[in-house]
Amino acid sequence: MTNDRRNFIKKSVLAGAGLGLFSNQILSAEKENSQLELSNKNEPKSVIRMAFIGVGLRGEVHLEECIKRKDVQVIAICDPDKNSAIPRAKKIIGEYYGEKNKVVEYSNGEEDYINLLNRTDVDAVIISTPWEWHTRQGVLAMKKGIAVGMEVCGAMDLQECWDLVDAHEASGTPFFGLENVCYRRDVMAVLNMVRQNLFGELLHLQGGYQHDLRNVKFNDGKQFYGGGVEFGDKGISEAKWRTNHSVHRNGDLYPTHGLGPVGTMINLNRGNRLISLTSVATKSRGLHKYIVDNGGKDHQNAKVEFKLGDIVTTLLTTANGETIMLSHDTNSPRPYSLNFRVQGTQGLWMDDIDSIYIEGRSPKGHTWEKADAYLSQYDHPLWLKYGKDAEGAGHGGMDFFVIHSFIESLKRNEPCALDVYDLATWYAITPLSEASVAQGGQLQQIPDFTRGRWMSRKPIFALDDRY
Amino acid sequence: MTNDRRNFIKKSVLAGAGLGLFSNQILSAEKENSQLELSNKNEPKSVIRMAFIGVGLRGEVHLEECIKRKDVQVIAICDPDKNSAIPRAKKIIGEYYGEKNKVVEYSNGEEDYINLLNRTDVDAVIISTPWEWHTRQGVLAMKKGIAVGMEVCGAMDLQECWDLVDAHEASGTPFFGLENVCYRRDVMAVLNMVRQNLFGELLHLQGGYQHDLRNVKFNDGKQFYGGGVEFGDKGISEAKWRTNHSVHRNGDLYPTHGLGPVGTMINLNRGNRLISLTSVATKSRGLHKYIVDNGGKDHQNAKVEFKLGDIVTTLLTTANGETIMLSHDTNSPRPYSLNFRVQGTQGLWMDDIDSIYIEGRSPKGHTWEKADAYLSQYDHPLWLKYGKDAEGAGHGGMDFFVIHSFIESLKRNEPCALDVYDLATWYAITPLSEASVAQGGQLQQIPDFTRGRWMSRKPIFALDDRY
Numbered sequence: 003m004t005n006d007r008r009n010f011i012k013k014s015v016l017a018g019a020g021l022g023l024f025s026n027q028i029l030s031a032e033k034e035n036s037q038l039e040l041s042n043k044n045e046p047k048s049v050i051r052m053a054f055i056g057v058g059l060r061g062e063v064h065l066e067e068c069i070k071r072k073d074v075q076v077i078a079i080c081d082p083d084k085n086s087a088i089p090r091a092k093k094i095i096g097e098y099y100g101e102k103n104k105v106v107e108y109s110n111g112e113e114d115y116i117n118l119l120n121r122t123d124v125d126a127v128i129i130s131t132p133w134e135w136h137t138r139q140g141v142l143a144m145k146k147g148i149a150v151g152m153e154v155c156g157a158m159d160l161q162e163c164w165d166l167v168d169a170h171e172a173s174g175t176p177f178f179g180l181e182n183v184c185y186r187r188d189v190m191a192v193l194n195m196v197r198q199n200l201f202g203e204l205l206h207l208q209g210g211y212q213h214d215l216r217n218v219k220f221n222d223g224k225q226f227y228g229g230g231v232e233f234g235d236k237g238i239s240e241a242k243w244r245t246n247h248s249v250h251r252n253g254d255l256y257p258t259h260g261l262g263p264v265g266t267m268i269n270l271n272r273g274n275r276l277i278s279l280t281s282v283a284t285k286s287r288g289l290h291k292y293i294v295d296n297g298g299k300d301h302q303n304a305k306v307e308f309k310l311g312d313i314v315t316t317l318l319t320t321a322n323g324e325t326i327m328l329s330h331d332t333n334s335p336r337p338y339s340l341n342f343r344v345q346g347t348q349g350l351w352m353d354d355i356d357s358i359y360i361e362g363r364s365p366k367g368h369t370w371e372k373a374d375a376y377l378s379q380y381d382h383p384l385w386l387k388y389g390k391d392a393e394g395a396g397h398g399g400m401d402f403f404v405i406h407s408f409i410e411s412l413k414r415n416e417p418c419a420l421d422v423y424d425l426a427t428w429y430a431i432t433p434l435s436e437a438s439v440a441q442g443g444q445l446q447q448i449p450d451f452t453r454g455r456w457m458s459r460k461p462i463f464a465l466d467d468r469y
Numbered sequence: 470m471t472n473d474r475r476n477f478i479k480k481s482v483l484a485g486a487g488l489g490l491f492s493n494q495i496l497s498a499e500k501e502n503s504q505l506e507l508s509n510k511n512e513p514k515s516v517i518r519m520a521f522i523g524v525g526l527r528g529e530v531h532l533e534e535c536i537k538r539k540d541v542q543v544i545a546i547c548d549p550d551k552n553s554a555i556p557r558a559k560k561i562i563g564e565y566y567g568e569k570n571k572v573v574e575y576s577n578g579e580e581d582y583i584n585l586l587n588r589t590d591v592d593a594v595i596i597s598t599p600w601e602w603h604t605r606q607g608v609l610a611m612k613k614g615i616a617v618g619m620e621v622c623g624a625m626d627l628q629e630c631w632d633l634v635d636a637h638e639a640s641g642t643p644f645f646g647l648e649n650v651c652y653r654r655d656v657m658a659v660l661n662m663v664r665q666n667l668f669g670e671l672l673h674l675q676g677g678y679q680h681d682l683r684n685v686k687f688n689d690g691k692q693f694y695g696g697g698v699e700f701g702d703k704g705i706s707e708a709k710w711r712t713n714h715s716v717h718r719n720g721d722l723y724p725t726h727g728l729g730p731v732g733t734m735i736n737l738n739r740g741n742r743l744i745s746l747t748s749v750a751t752k753s754r755g756l757h758k759y760i761v762d763n764g765g766k767d768h769q770n771a772k773v774e775f776k777l778g779d780i781v782t783t784l785l786t787t788a789n790g791e792t793i794m795l796s797h798d799t800n801s802p803r804p805y806s807l808n809f810r811v812q813g814t815q816g817l818w819m820d821d822i823d824s825i826y827i828e829g830r831s832p833k834g835h836t837w838e839k840a841d842a843y844l845s846q847y848d849h850p851l852w853l854k855y856g857k858d859a860e861g862a863g864h865g866g867m868d869f870f871v872i873h874s875f876i877e878s879l880k881r882n883e884p885c886a887l888d889v890y891d892l893a894t895w896y897a898i899t900p901l902s903e904a905s906v907a908q909g910g911q912l913q914q915i916p917d918f919t920r921g922r923w924m925s926r927k928p929i930f931a932l933d934d935r936y
Contacts, residue, residue, distance in 0.1 A: 286788030
């Protein structure tokens, strides 16, 4: 381990978690081999040496967002999918770095990421793998002193959330939860309105993941989306692994797109925390119906019993007295919607109708106004500054900002805007939701992953126009 | 008791509840005095002799809907409010019946309704009193053999729901739950779509009562709505009694406008039933804030601690595997919305955006259509037939239909379309919601008020264009 990484970790930890513990694993990482020379020993860093574990459809977006930045040097990629993911990623790398680039490939099976993480020349890694790999990969990376940007999902088990928190606190390695919707332009404008007290004291918030994923969960084994009703071994891309979660699990499997943005508005883990949840699930019909409708009742997958209820609804309470409702709705025909609603004592915003009502400001009582003028007026400083840079980036520009924030905080050795406590809290919704559903909707307590520090921690997310 | 009432009751009971028990109170009612001659001994009845307990702002609407019908004879009114309610009701009666009408007035205190219910010439009574009076008045009326049309609210205690069911089953007296939103034109069109399988198998439904009631809960003691921050003894109309429920209770106090319509779509108590609920409430801010904003922080009501959380959200499960989300949101500035959403395996309707998406029919995948064309095409036969008669009736015509249905079922001695089991189930949400909120969101089981008969009972609500 070089001095700059040691300082980098130390400063991050002191600023972020408030602890300064170093594990033996980290200190011993210094002795390990490196394939590339360490070049940058100055603070602040000007270039982040980045690796990618998982370069499927999600990972390749992050790869491209990173590789086009002057402050990122792509060092290595890792994916066991030599047929599609690796060639696609190498094509992107070739476009930016040319044929003679030095990016190293780790594609020798599912465990090859361990070899990547044994490198000592990697500053940070972005993990965009199937959900069940996130924690083990993230924990190992942190132990190795490699900063982690982790894609969203929900935990397989509550313990995974603690594993991530513990690994972060023990190693002091920076950790960023890559929830891109926190950076959606309208969401950030609404966050701005919240902070300027437009809605008064917040009362109730809604979010969710309402996205007809049937042609993501099934394909023909050739094209990424739809065209057939295969999944698992006969599917490719997400159908290969994601659908299996719908076979075996019943709960809110993907809570972060709704909860992440709402969390920034209620100062989650920074003056506030989640207390409890209950979840209920409808019967499971959509995925079976899709198979029968598109593959016929005699298709072998028509025999699969999907455990995931088509719509899972979760109610959360917070320490500060707000309530949150989350929807998970991915098996049915419906227009896309993240179901946002932000309501306070002075008024509310509803995403689905793209409307706002603010008492004393809206011209007509009890009557919605279109949100456009508000969204323009309260456009977040980050979007005002970087909106042009975000053009063309994934998901309407959000993907630029989430990478930008991760990279900028690493360069400055400053705390990550969405940190391990945020991600652990988001991830925890899934196993707790599963437990609640399995118990008919029983109340579940949500752990305090900050171990009490939420009471004194201050908000840091997007406070200015830097990152 | 006359023969026609006996037959009337008997036939209703056999058709409806399936029981034929008569209490001693009913049979002894025959001996009691009557102030008017009994005139109609034929079946079916051509005229219903109607009384009204409670003729405040809500009761007077029912009075007017009834008095203008040729098949209703208004016999008596009852209200302790001699200053406003009684004079206003008498003015309406005068307009229709002239000065020399024979409508009897019971206004001698809060217990005078007992004297009204001792009359033997009353076929039916409509109860539109403060919530805490509903059950005792309805139970007594049923015991006296007087058919009951009962306004909506929630029960004070779960036992009230059983009291109503037991009184109905013991007496065989007809009972109608006056949930007018079941008859809202768009709601009935959507019910029609549900029955024609447009949405496929139902999965998730939403409803609620999102209505800024602050100027209903407070007034100046002179005008009905707003103008001051008084309630209780110093307020008038609803502010006199309704607000007190917000002082003392925390739960979904008004579940029926959301649950009633949703119930007709899922065949509540007729092949399906509610199983469980959880409720959470936000902090209570809106009513105190309204007092301070409009009456100043030194106003005596600024000291009142309101127990009702500003937004109460309830999740319900059903025997058939649907989920239902109800919102109660009456203390905050917001546009009116009953928050309807009806979603099945084939598509969904959302009230707030007045839009529909139906797979295989909507022209563009993943994209909403405005609901208008659907609402026209599937306009319910009742509205097609009676839409003109409903013009000018309260709440956009809904109030015509709810009275129409009550009267028509009484005239024909047929089961009430919204019956005591429906109302008991709706009412039960309130005390169960209060219990859940008080326990931090704990799961509550919802009683089966049909005592198992929901499994064999058949839907009867609005099956044709009659009532």
